[in-house]
Amino acid sequence: MSLSALAQVCIASILSEELLISTILDGGGTDGRPFSSATYQNTERRIRYWHLIFHPITLKLSGKVIKNRIYRTPLSEYASTYDEKDIEKTGIPKARYAELYQVPDTQVPLFNSSTELADGGAGLICFGNIPIDRNNLENYNNAVLDPRNPWDPVAAFAPAIRAARSRGALCLPQLQFPGRQVPEFLNPQPKSASDVQLGPCLNKTYGKPVALTKTEIAELVGRYVWASEVLAQAGADGIILHGAHGYILNQFLSPLTNRRTDEYGGSLENRARFILEIVNAIKAKLPSDQFVIAVKFNCQDFIQGGQSFAEQCVVIKWLEEAGVDFFDISGGTYESPAWRGNIMTELADRPSQKARGSYFVEWAQELKKVLSRAVIGTTGGWRDSHRMAEAVENGDVDMIGLGRTLREDPFFVTKAIKGEVRLSKL
Structure with a gap:
């Protein structure tokens, strides 16, 4: 329009x-x-x-259209089964899982109109962490996709995907393998890029990790592909790979956690090999013109010795060339000082955040210059609806990621446009 x-x-x-x-x-x-x-x-x-x-944007490879510039960022749902005595009963989505993504019948009308413009919801909905290995969980009560499980994963995930897509939004569930960031009580010897242990943080302790063998790396690539195929059969428009916040893909990219001496360690090209193999393997089974591949991507790790912004500018271009259509820009890891304290407070106090409205928009601006076609958005810090619109208008980002804001008030965007509210309460 x-x-x-x-x-x-x-x-x-x-x-x-x-x-x-x-x-x-x-x-x-x-x-x-x-x-x-x-x-x-x-x-x-x-x-x-x-x-x-509310201006739509088209993902260039898949040709899929996102109906507006707001996306619901991945947030852990904690709405699935967990059975410490029977692992095969862990990770099954409960009814609540689908209910989280249903649009209430009491949808707030935008202009008291019966047109689809009245919906006012996010144009892209990302599900929270879905671990691809039941023995390596970032937390309990999250949904799990593991080929060893006896239950039907397509039937388990289809209701939530249908609910998310019911008002015209695209749906991208987030696939994740935590690596060394598995709480010790869940697995004292998790698999990681190397054996570099994570110290106590976020009120948890973490076990001594064991480095993945090359055979296990290949198996893990296969798990990402299998999970993507399951979600495609369940109706998802694509998947988003969690490549940020210190999880396994970030662990391979970071020289701080990747001490390998084989073809998966050392140079930046080697450290990026794992995530590129995953993207290429998914694309081989699910062509880019049919299935969206997105990545949650750290602009940098914000820790001495971690992945730098300069290197991420190179990696993001490689990922775009491999077939990634959308990047959700974030930053930091469990080990980052801000995460050990309060990342919200530290980043919110920066002058650039106060001026631009998001924690990571200044890095997203530079990353956007590297890209030629992929869509880019940022997560974290968006509170002012005017700043959101200005960021899109100025070309700083293509999309605005809202997580807790939409969880607490699904109609925040609609209300902001009507002038009922400007600032998020979070």
């Missing part, structure tokens, strides 16, 4: 809401007197924000 068409839809609703303001500013009643310049400026601004946030 063009901006002029949007304006026709918006003007009637927004100006009617502004009528009282106009009356006060102009010192008159509803007798045909012209609206004040302030009212028109406010209306024009809100129309522009509405247009920007």
Whole structure:
């Protein structure tokens, strides 16, 4: 829909809401007197924000269209079974898992209209962590995709995927292998890139990891492919690989946690080999023009000796060339000082965050310059709906990632456009 068409839809609703303001500013009643310049400026601004946030964007490889610029970032659901005595009964999505992604019947109307414009929901919905190995869990009560499980994974995940896609959103479940970031009580000897142990943090202790053999690496690549095929059969539009926050893909990329001396360690090309093999293997089974491959990607690790921004600028280009269509930019690991304290407080105090509205937007801007076609968004720190629209308008990012904000208020974006709220409470 063009901006002029949007304006026709918006003007009637927004100006009617502004009528009282106009009356006060102009010192008159509803007798045909012209609206004040302030009212028109406010209306024009809100129309522009509405247009920007709800303007669709096309993923170049798959050709799939995201209906607006808001995506629901991956958040752990903790809505699946966990049985410490019977591992085969662990990780089965409960009814609550699908309920989290259902749009309530009491959907808040945007313009009291029956058109699809009234939905106002996220254009892309990412599920939270889905471990691909039941013996290596980032936490309990998360859904699990493991080929050894006796239950039907397609039937288990299909209801949540149908719910997420019911209003026209794309659905990308997030696949994850935690590596050394498995709590010790769940597995005292987790598999990782190397045997570098993670010290106590986030109120947990972690076991001494065992380095994956090359045979196990190949098996893990196969697990990512199998899980992707399952989710495709269940109706997902694609998957997002968790390549950030110190999990296994980040562990291979980081020289701090990758001490290998084979073809998976040492040079940046070698450290990136694992994630590129996964992308290529998925693409071989599920062509890019049918299935979206996305990556949650650290701009940097924010820790001495970790993955640097300069190296990530190289890796992100390799991933785009391999067939990644969308990047969700984040940063940091369990070991980063900000994570050990409060990453929100530390990053929120930075002048650039206060000016631009997101923790990682300044790095996303630079990463975007490296890319030629992939869509890029950022997660973390978005609170002001005006800043969100400005970031898209300025070309800083293509999309805005909201997690806790949408979890606490699924209608935040709709309310922001109507002028009922501007700032998230989180």
